[in-house]
Amino acid sequence: MNDMDKTPAKYKVFCIYIALAIATIGAFESVRHNDFIDLDDNLYVAENPNIKDGLTYQAIRWAFTKTYAAFWHPLTMVSYIIDYQLFGLNPAGYHITSLLLHIANTLLLFGVLKNMTGGTWQSAFVAAAFALHPLHVESVAWVAERKDVLSTLFWLLTMAAYLRYVKHPGIYSYMLMLLIFTLGLMAKPMLVTLPFVLLLLDYWPLGRFKPPYFSRAGRKLILEKIPLLILSLLWCAATFLSQKKIGALPDTTLVPMSIRIANALMVYLVYLEKTIWPTRMAVLYPYLTDALSPPYVTVYVLLLSGISAAVIRLSSRFKYLLTGWLWYLGTLVPVIGLIQVGSHSMADRYTYVPLTGIFIIAAWAAADVTAKWRYQKTVLTTASVIILAALFVCSRTQLKYWRNSIALFDHALKVTGDNSVMQYCLACSLKQQNRLDEAINHYRQTLLINPAYYSANYNLGVILQSQGKLDEAIYHYKETIRKKPDYAEAHNNLGILLKRKGRLDDAQAHFRQAVKLKPDFTEAYNNLGYVLRLQGKLNEAITYLRKALSLKADHPATLDSLALILISHPDPNVRNVTEAVELAERAAGLTNHHSAGILNTLSTAYAAAGRFEDAIATAQEALTLASADKNEELVNHLRRQLDIYASHKSR
Numbered sequence: 001m002n003d004m005d006k007t008p009a010k011y012k013v014f015c016i017y018i019a020l021a022i023a024t025i026g027a028f029e030s031v032r033h034n035d036f037i038d039l040d041d042n043l044y045v046a047e048n049p050n051i052k053d054g055l056t057y058q059a060i061r062w063a064f065t066k067t068y069a070a071f072w073h074p075l076t077m078v079s080y081i082i083d084y085q086l087f088g089l090n091p092a093g094y095h096i097t098s099l100l101l102h103i104a105n106t107l108l109l110f111g112v113l114k115n116m117t118g119g120t121w122q123s124a125f126v127a128a129a130f131a132l133h134p135l136h137v138e139s140v141a142w143v144a145e146r147k148d149v150l151s152t153l154f155w156l157l158t159m160a161a162y163l164r165y166v167k168h169p170g171i172y173s174y175m176l177m178l179l180i181f182t183l184g185l186m187a188k189p190m191l192v193t194l195p196f197v198l199l200l201l202d203y204w205p206l207g208r209f210k211p212p213y214f215s216r217a218g219r220k221l222i223l224e225k226i227p228l229l230i231l232s233l234l235w236c237a238a239t240f241l242s243q244k245k246i247g248a249l250p251d252t253t254l255v256p257m258s259i260r261i262a263n264a265l266m267v268y269l270v271y272l273e274k275t276i277w278p279t280r281m282a283v284l285y286p287y288l289t290d291a292l293s294p295p296y297v298t299v300y301v302l303l304l305s306g307i308s309a310a311v312i313r314l315s316s317r318f319k320y321l322l323t324g325w326l327w328y329l330g331t332l333v334p335v336i337g338l339i340q341v342g343s344h345s346m347a348d349r350y351t352y353v354p355l356t357g358i359f360i361i362a363a364w365a366a367a368d369v370t371a372k373w374r375y376q377k378t379v380l381t382t383a384s385v386i387i388l389a390a391l392f393v394c395s396r397t398q399l400k401y402w403r404n405s406i407a408l409f410d411h412a413l414k415v416t417g418d419n420s421v422m423q424y425c426l427a428c429s430l431k432q433q434n435r436l437d438e439a440i441n442h443y444r445q446t447l448l449i450n451p452a453y454y455s456a457n458y459n460l461g462v463i464l465q466s467q468g469k470l471d472e473a474i475y476h477y478k479e480t481i482r483k484k485p486d487y488a489e490a491h492n493n494l495g496i497l498l499k500r501k502g503r504l505d506d507a508q509a510h511f512r513q514a515v516k517l518k519p520d521f522t523e524a525y526n527n528l529g530y531v532l533r534l535q536g537k538l539n540e541a542i543t544y545l546r547k548a549l550s551l552k553a554d555h556p557a558t559l560d561s562l563a564l565i566l567i568s569h570p571d572p573n574v575r576n577v578t579e580a581v582e583l584a585e586r587a588a589g590l591t592n593h594h595s596a597g598i599l600n601t602l603s604t605a606y607a608a609a610g611r612f613e614d615a616i617a618t619a620q621e622a623l624t625l626a627s628a629d630k631n632e633e634l635v636n637h638l639r640r641q642l643d644i645y646a647s648h649k650s651r
Contacts, residue, residue: 013114016124017107023388024103024131027395031095031141031402038405038429039283040144043069045080046089054085071239075187076147094143101149102140106131108156109356116163117205122363125384129359132391134278134398135271136355138348141402142283147188148352154184155191155353162198166206181228185235190353192232193331195225200326204319255287257338262292264336265300267346268329275351275358278394282412286419287345320364327357343421405429420450427459436463454483458490470497488518492527499531507531515544522552530561538565539574559587560598567601567608581605588618596625596634603641607650615645 036046045051050062063077079097087093110127114120130136139148161177184191202209202221209221266288274281308325315322335350366383370376401411409426413419427442440463446456461476477494480487495510508531514524525548532541545562548555566580584602591598599622606615619642626634644651 009120013120016110016120020106020110020124020127020131021103023128023392024106025099027132027392028099028102028137028140028399030396030399031099032092034091034095034141034399034402035404036091036094036143037283037402037408038432039408039425040069041142044144044146045084045094048080051077051081051084055081071189073147073186073188075183076150079146079150091143094146095141098140098143098146098149101146101153102131102136105149105152105156108153108160112156112159112163113360115160116201119364119367121380122360122367125363125366125388126356126359128384128388129362129391130356132388132395133275133355134281134391134394135274135348135351137281137395137398137402138283139352141399142349145349148190148349151184151188151190152353154180154187155194158184158191158194159198159201162201163206166208178227178231182231185231189235189239190331190334192236192334195228195232196330197327198228199225200323200330204323259287259289259292260337262297262300263287263345264338265297265304266291267336268332269300269303270346271332271351271354272358274348275355278391278398280415281348281398282416282419282422283348283408284344284412284419284421285346285416286343286421318365318368320360324357324359324361324364327360328354329357331357406433418449420446420453423449424453424456427456431459431463436467439463452483454480454487457483458487458493461490461493465493465497470500473497474501486517488514488521488524491517492521492524495524495527495531499527499534504531504535508535520551522548522555522558525551526555526558526561529558533561533565538569541565542574554586554590556587556590556595556598559583559590560601563587563601563605567605577605577608581609581611593621594625596622596629596631599625600634600638600641603638603645604650607641607645610650612645612648615650616642619645 036042048068050066050068051059053059059081060078063074063081066072068077080094083094083097106127109130110123113123113126117123139145158177158181161173161180165173165177181191181194184194199209199221209218212218311321311325331354332350335347337345366380370379373379401408406426406429409422409429412422413426416422423442423446427439427446430436430439430442440460443456443460443463446453447460457476457480461473461480464470464473464476474494474497477490477497480490481494484490491510491514495507495514498504498507498510508528511524511528511531515521515528518524525544529541529543529545529548532538532544542562542565545558545565548558549562552558560583563580563583566574566576566583569575581602584598584605587598588595588602593599599618603615603618603622606612606618619638623635623638623642626638
């Protein structure tokens, strides 16, 4: 009889699980068509050499022993390694993995809340809102934010393990919870606030934390969280020290603390606004300095204080209000911007866990407010369907902007206005697609918004250099160096253009600065050696060219330049035709005999070694390539050389 009574309830819960999974898939299935995004996806996956051996011992060892992207999150990196093993660099596989994790989180959230509260339909609404809310699209659709969905999986598993511990106290159930919590920290440090949330759950819905809160029973509950809290503090310290070690700590002078506090107060309210009315969402929100003045901050303080006061006043009757509100406020603390990382003022992904507190308030408050309504069930069902359907549509719409980098960055510009970072990112994506005129326009827009954006100057210089607009390129390289004097690549590129202008002394100075700033800069060593050769400083040129080869033995231009010097060096003790032939042959092989200039050097080396038949054959090969390239100067030179080689002379 008891089993028969339980059957309908079990069937209802099973149907809810299925409905949640289907709804989540329906909202997010198109993510499988999306590309990687040119914002951290390259860092974590596309250009990450550490994952490209697949699931090997070396790869796993790297994930657990090295920090990456300024964080130690080994389980997140292992998830990428597994994806690479399965999918290579096919973005569909990575997106599907993130979606599966999001589905798992949705089902876990429903199950854990239902078991803690007994409120099946309220828990179902919270899980559905979590699954479908467009603020959560970023965490699911952005491959680089795998740590969000993965760490939340362990967050919810920790809650489930905690509930098991509450029902069946013991060292083994507690250690299981501690283990899962530790694994979550290995996915993302966001779990540092979970001990605080568990204490909130003790207050409601578990009813363990009761007044007087600092009685023996209350102190026991607090002490119960100490091991978790210690792990959280250790993780915060380890993260801080690892970032400090690699110089990844944010410059606190860029955004004053007063601005960060004002922004944090505003953002708490903005997230609430976007929860209720999810529009104008972007991958990066710049600081809205006009909205951070003292009058606005006063309004933010009053609003947050008013909400908090109302929650505290009503919490004696509706305990879920305090749990939900403090869940929201507390879990946002690590990402609210008080410790500034990056140039963004807020981010949709930061709401992935915190909004659960707001959803809890909405679900249980709706049930309480309508408790005496005659048609409560009909009203709540209709309202829930309308709300969730709207969230479903909004998420599918928002997901379209994540189909590729250009669509995402262009949308961000439309909804955020003056956004120098998005202008720059869009320009870089357009540059990658060789849409250079459009890229130039967006780099210029970047500089109009933020004149200090030296990377925009540098990339403008690169494009203008490729278009033959040398004077404009020189200007932008100089601007780059003026804004960032230690930019080695800008010094090198400026040196190249000054060399082409015949300003060899100036070019040499910039090449020297480049190698000083970046001692392993092969190209700059090669360029410095080349300029020194043109200036007749052959011994010094040899020194720098050999340094370049010690860094990169297969650099054709370096091999070519060194061979030319060794062929004709006036000092017989330095001149080495045999080595010159060897170097020139290596250079020709590395370029598959497709470089007329290198083949010209090789023919010269052969002639100097007395191998005139090889010299003639190689010069003919170079002549064919030079003619195809319409390089008249080299064509005429090779014809003269062929006449010399035919008479068995080297010069």
